[in-house]
Amino acid sequence: MYYVYVLHSKRDKGFYYGYSQNLTQRFEDHTKGHVESTKSRRPLKLVYYEACINRNDALKREKYFKSYRGRQFLQNRLKSYFTGLNI
Numbered sequence: 001m002y003y004v005y006v007l008h009s010k011r012d013k014g015f016y017y018g019y020s021q022n023l024t025q026r027f028e029d030h031t032k033g034h035v036e037s038t039k040s041r042r043p044l045k046l047v048y049y050e051a052c053i054n055r056n057d058a059l060k061r062e063k064y065f066k067s068y069r070g071r072q073f074l075q076n077r078l079k080s081y082f083t084g085l086n087i
Contacts, residue, residue, distance in 0.1 A: 007030060
């Protein structure tokens with residue numbers, strides 16, 4: 001399985017989209033500052049993830065999340081998070 005995930009930066013309020021075969025380890029890498037692209041954006045919160053059967057599906061889903069429609073989908077899906085009900 002591959003996991004597509006979304007992190008929310010508490011520092012700059014931005015989002016980071018990624019994928020990994022080991023979600024737990026990858027999130028730990030992000031929180032410890034071992035990932036260059038999120039190192040300066042900590043602390044981070046895992047706000048969403050999906051499981052995919054293979055790497056190709058995960059890559060396509062990650063690309064979708066980075067698109068305008070994908071961001072709209074996530075905004076709708078995470079409505080309670082954005083309104084502060086799930087913080």
